[in-house]
Amino acid sequence: xxxxxxxxxxxxxxxxxxxxxxxxxxxxxxxxxxxxxxxxxxxxxxxxxxxxxxxxxxxxxxxxxxxxxxxxxxxxxxxxxxxxxxxxxxxxxxxxxxxxxxxxxxxxxxxxxxxxxxxxxxxxxxxxxxxxxxxxxxxxxxxxxxxxxxxxxxxxxxxxxxxxxxxxxxxxxxxxxxxxxxxxxxxxxxxxxxxxxxxxxxxxxxxxxxxxxxxxxxxxxxxxxxxxxxxxxxxxxxxxxxxxxxxxxxxxxxxxxxxxxxxxxxxxxxxxxxxxxxxxxxxxxxxxxxxxxxxxxxxxxxxxxxxxxxxxxxxxxxxxxxxxxxxxxxxxxxxxxxxxxxxxxxxxxxxxxxxxxxxxxxxxxxxxxxxxxxxxxxxxxxxxxxxxxxxxxxxxxxxxxxxxxxxxxxxxxxxxxxxxxxxxxxxxxxxxxxxxxx
Amino acid sequence: xxxxxxxxxxxxxxxxxxxxxxxxxxxxxxxxxxxxxxxxxxxxxxxxxxxxxxxxxxxxxxxxxxxxxxxxxxxxxxxxxxxxxxxxxxxxxxxxxxxxxxxxxxxxxxxxxxxxxxxxxxxxxxxxxxxxxxxxxxxxxxxxxxxxxxxxxxxxxxxxxxxxxxxxxxxxxxxxxxxxxxxxxxxxxxxxxxxxxxxxxxxxxxxxxxxxxxxxxxxxxxxxxxxxxxxxxxxxxxxxxxxxxxxxxxxxxxxxxxxxxxxxxxxxxxxxxxxxxxxxxxxxxxxxxxxxxxxxxxxxxxxxxxxxxxxxxxxxxxxxxxxxxxxxxxxxxxxxxxxxxxxxxxxxxxxxxxxxxxxxxxxxxxxxxxxxxxxxxxxxxxxxxxxxxxxxxxxxxxxxxxxxxxxxxxxxxxxxxxxxxxxxxxxxxxxxxxxxxxxxxxxxxxxxxxxxxxxxxxxxxxxxxxxxxxxxxxxxxxxxxxxxxxxxxxxxxxxxxxxxxxxxxxxxx
Numbered sequence: 001x002x003x004x005x006x007x008x009x010x011x012x013x014x015x016x017x018x019x020x021x022x023x024x025x026x027x028x029x030x031x032x033x034x035x036x037x038x039x040x041x042x043x044x045x046x047x048x049x050x051x052x053x054x055x056x057x058x059x060x061x062x063x064x065x066x067x068x069x070x071x072x073x074x075x076x077x078x079x080x081x082x083x084x085x086x087x088x089x090x091x092x093x094x095x096x097x098x099x100x101x102x103x104x105x106x107x108x109x110x111x112x113x114x115x116x117x118x119x120x121x122x123x124x125x126x127x128x129x130x131x132x133x134x135x136x137x138x139x140x141x142x143x144x145x146x147x148x149x150x151x152x153x154x155x156x157x158x159x160x161x162x163x164x165x166x167x168x169x170x171x172x173x174x175x176x177x178x179x180x181x182x183x184x185x186x187x188x189x190x191x192x193x194x195x196x197x198x199x200x201x202x203x204x205x206x207x208x209x210x211x212x213x214x215x216x217x218x219x220x221x222x223x224x225x226x227x228x229x230x231x232x233x234x235x236x237x238x239x240x241x242x243x244x245x246x247x248x249x250x251x252x253x254x255x256x257x258x259x260x261x262x263x264x265x266x267x268x269x270x271x272x273x274x275x276x277x278x279x280x281x282x283x284x285x286x287x288x289x290x291x292x293x294x295x296x297x298x299x300x301x302x303x304x305x306x307x308x309x310x311x312x313x314x315x316x317x318x319x320x321x322x323x324x325x326x327x328x329x330x331x332x333x334x335x336x337x338x339x340x341x342x343x344x345x346x347x348x349x350x351x352x353x354x355x356x357x358x359x360x361x362x363x364x365x366x367x368x369x370x371x372x373x374x375x376x377x378x379x380x381x382x383x384x385x386x387x388x389x390x391x392x393x394x395x396x397x398x399x400x401x402x403x404x405x406x407x408x409x410x411x412x413x414x415x416x417x418x419x420x421x422x423x424x425x426x427x428x429x430x431x432x433x434x435x436x437x438x
Numbered sequence: 439x440x441x442x443x444x445x446x447x448x449x450x451x452x453x454x455x456x457x458x459x460x461x462x463x464x465x466x467x468x469x470x471x472x473x474x475x476x477x478x479x480x481x482x483x484x485x486x487x488x489x490x491x492x493x494x495x496x497x498x499x500x501x502x503x504x505x506x507x508x509x510x511x512x513x514x515x516x517x518x519x520x521x522x523x524x525x526x527x528x529x530x531x532x533x534x535x536x537x538x539x540x541x542x543x544x545x546x547x548x549x550x551x552x553x554x555x556x557x558x559x560x561x562x563x564x565x566x567x568x569x570x571x572x573x574x575x576x577x578x579x580x581x582x583x584x585x586x587x588x589x590x591x592x593x594x595x596x597x598x599x600x601x602x603x604x605x606x607x608x609x610x611x612x613x614x615x616x617x618x619x620x621x622x623x624x625x626x627x628x629x630x631x632x633x634x635x636x637x638x639x640x641x642x643x644x645x646x647x648x649x650x651x652x653x654x655x656x657x658x659x660x661x662x663x664x665x666x667x668x669x670x671x672x673x674x675x676x677x678x679x680x681x682x683x684x685x686x687x688x689x690x691x692x693x694x695x696x697x698x699x700x701x702x703x704x705x706x707x708x709x710x711x712x713x714x715x716x717x718x719x720x721x722x723x724x725x726x727x728x729x730x731x732x733x734x735x736x737x738x739x740x741x742x743x744x745x746x747x748x749x750x751x752x753x754x755x756x757x758x759x760x761x762x763x764x765x766x767x768x769x770x771x772x773x774x775x776x777x778x779x780x781x782x783x784x785x786x787x788x789x790x791x792x793x794x795x796x797x798x799x800x801x802x803x804x805x806x807x808x809x810x811x812x813x814x815x816x817x818x819x820x821x822x823x824x825x826x827x828x829x830x831x832x833x834x835x836x837x838x839x840x841x842x843x844x845x846x847x848x849x850x851x852x853x854x855x856x857x858x859x860x861x862x863x864x865x866x867x868x869x870x871x872x873x874x875x876x877x878x879x880x881x882x883x884x885x886x887x888x889x890x891x892x893x894x895x896x897x898x899x900x901x902x903x904x905x906x907x908x909x910x911x912x913x914x915x916x917x918x919x920x921x922x923x924x925x926x927x928x929x930x931x932x933x934x935x936x937x938x939x940x941x942x943x944x945x946x947x
Contacts, residue, residue, distance in 0.1 A: 200820060204820070204823045204824070204827065204840075205839060206823065206839050206840070206841045208839075208841075257819075258816050258817050258819060259812075259815050259816050259817065260808050260809065260812050260815050260816075260817060261815065263801065263804075263805075263808055263817060264808070266794075266797065267794055267797070267801075267805055270794035270795070270796050270797050271790070271791075271793065271794040271795065271796075273790055273791045274790075274791055274792055274793055274794055274805070275794070275805070276752065276773060277749075277750075277752060277773060277785060277791050278773070278805045278806040278859070279750075279772075279773040279774040279776075279777040279806055280774075280805070281774060337794065337796050337797070
């Protein structure tokens with residue numbers, strides 16, 4: 001009984017992270033019922049992955065930019081521009097794909113460096129610089145394409161958008177075995193990693209996650225992985241872009257959690273002044289974040305172009321909004337300092353399932369936009385509501401209630417108010433301390 | 439002249455954990471200029487906020503009589519209706535609006551519901567004439583100097599038919615010429631029947647304008663001195679301001695002072711926005727191994743500005759001067775350079791400049807020296823936890839674990855996290871700016887013990903503090919700053935609160 005209560009209490013404290021995950025599952029189940037089971041048919045699951053891959057790639061870079069307290073409105077235009085550049089390189093100039101892809105990523109890096117320079121070193125707000133970039137790179141896309149689409153692309157590049165890993169059973173088996181091997185292997189790796197991390201946390205006495213909850217959560221994630229593996233394996237196997245995406249998620253999650261660069265990004269978003277006064281080179285970090293965003297936008301542009309088999313003047317339009325929405329639905333904080341790559345992926349999948357499910361139902365883009373807008377508003381509104389209830393620091397209203405019930409009133413009150421209480425300084429000295437800003 | 443305009447009786451105001459004002463009494467006579475004096479944090483500004491309704495009537499104890507009628511203000515607009523106007527040290531003007539618009543902001547002159555611009559500008563011009571400011575009322579406020587902006591504030595107060603004008607450190611942001619002009623204006627308004635309360639600790643200004651001085655110390659009224667009774671003397675004011683209760687204990691120490699570690703020479707800094715203002719002028723000081731050096735000064739003396747400009751030019755413009763470490767000149771023009779040369783600066787404002795409040799303890803401790811925990815750009819998180827845990831124990835940070843969010847800790851524990859962060863960067867020189875601000879007495883003793891221990895380990899420590907007893911309790915040597923100048927260097931054996939306060943209020947030769 002106490003294990004259950006402990007688990008529930010922990011769940012309440014992680015309401016945001018757990019809530020978004022539960023929301024994704026509920027949305028999937030809802031559309032599974034509404035579409036009479038079409039949503040989770042193997043072919044549609046494959047479609048879901050491929051259709052959303054470029055938004056998810058953008059969301060990785062976007063959540064990093066947002067964690068640092070910035071925004072990027074230009075990624076859709078950059079993706080479109082790189083699509084156009086790839087068309088010129090590959091179709092017009094006849095470059096091989098293995099030269100063109102790195103070249104396109106390099107162009108993306110230069111575009112990011114251009115924007116990063118204005119934001120980090122000149123000090124123009126990212127909102128303005130990237131709004132300008134949205135226009136500039138859309139303009140350059142149209143100029144590059146001379147307002148006409150470029151098509152067709154060679155098969156090697158198209159594989160990036162719509163290709164699958166080779167079928168090792170030669171198409172004779174009901175299940176595609178390479179996918180099964182990858183899926184089961186990946187699941188095992190995730191289980192192994194989760195248990196290892198838990199052991200380290202226990203060793204340092206940092207563990208506050210109840211065993212029961214850990215077991216349920218890990219088992220559930222493993223089950224989910226295996227279900228997706230099964231669904232993919234029973235259609236055409238593993239999309240190549242899924243491998244790319246998985247690699248990016250692993251690399252960028254590690255980067256944000258464990259690298260100096262990632263940690264400095266969180267520090268800048270959490271408190272820019274404190275980061276500066278701790279010797280963090282805030283401008284260099286910001287610059288690099290935008291270079292990185294440029295590269296990922298270029299990659300997304302390549303995937304999108306490969307999938308459509310054409311570079312189009314309007315390619316990438318609106319991608320910025322989907323990827324920003326993904327980051328915020330996935331728990332990134334508007335004022336920076338909070339957010340995860342994994343969260344942005346879940347946020348992106350929620351948007352993707354909404355898109356896909358509503359399309360199957362035959363809802364027009366009018367209603368799709370209306371509903372997606374409301375979901376974004378509710379998700380961020382829920383965050384703000386939580387914060388107002390329990391002060392800065394990302395606790396939850398529910399946890400407050402739990403504490404008030406399970407601890408004596410006086411103790412609970414002091415624990416809760418301590419955080420919000422102004423430091424006990426006479427007001428005069430507090431005011432005096434701000435004089436150097438005057 | 440002898441009828442009272444304002445009587446405050448038994449004012450007591452408490453913040454959680456602190457009594458900011460205790461039984462304060464203030465009597466102001468009609469038509470006088472009444473100065474309020476006191477050290478930083480004595481409660482001067484709190485008292486004025488009580489008077490002007492910033493703190494509503496129900497949030498404090500005591501009575502206020504204005505023109506013999508009791509006052510129960512719930513907001514600033516209530517007190518303004520009665521003719522009490524407060525001008526804060528940070529001006530509350532909107533920079534892009536015109537002078538006239540600012541004067542009538544919130545109080546617009548209208549005709550049939552529309553702003554009457556002719557009347558607005560006409561009336562503004564009249565008010566500007568009264569304060570002796572010859573500017574076109576349609577000029578945007580951002581285009582006039584800070585000194586003139588102060589006059590616009592006063593014109594705004596006059597537009598509200600002010601009877602009692604409260605000026606909180608009105609000359610803190612002004613140069614000498616503008617200050618003189620402002621003081622003349624206060625005297626001029628006095629001639630027109632406006633009573634003023636002026637918060638200041640510039641003794642020359644007080645001698646120039648004040649008819650009476652009330653001294654506040656530790657939230658209590660010490661005494662009111664009157665000019666006509668010949669009581670306003672520098673001696674008397676200083677004696678009243680110092681002599682704070684020695685409520686804290688200090689750890690014993692046995693200083694082992696070695697060779698010079700850091701020397702700052704001819705350090706000058708100008709204000710980042712107002713380039714004509716010198717904030718620090720030709721300051722020179724040094725600190726030796728194992729020594730704790732104090733930096734004493736009143737508000738606006740330039741202590742924090744001196745420290746931050748040395749620490750990676752994080753304050754000011756046109757910084758000039760030299761920094762020597764172990765006798766060799768070093769470059770501290772960026773924070774990372776300063777850290778590389780073994781300098782650490784723990785800010786006075788830990789919430790805004792010291793901590794990432796949404797992050798946990800361990801990530802805050804490692805923030806300034808993450809590279810020490812990393813191989814090839816990747817952070818060893820286990821090592822980070824081990825390091826953070828060792829500081830949690832040695833510094834006695836009270837938290838469930840090092841994964842606790844710093845925003846949820848008490849002020850004392852937050853300060854220990856800040857100190858841990860800088861100790862982990864392994865500096866030779868630590869500059870601690872108001873290390874015990876906002877911390878309760880018990881935690882203060884712990885911080886003093888840490889400072890003593892750091893010195894015993896051979897670090898050179900500079901402590902900036904507004905609390906003279908604290909400096910006397912932990913320092914080996916104390917520098918005093920006044921208006922950006924180093925006005926004295928006192929070995930601890932010769933230091934007392936009176937000698938320091940004399941030097942802290944010393945005027946330029």
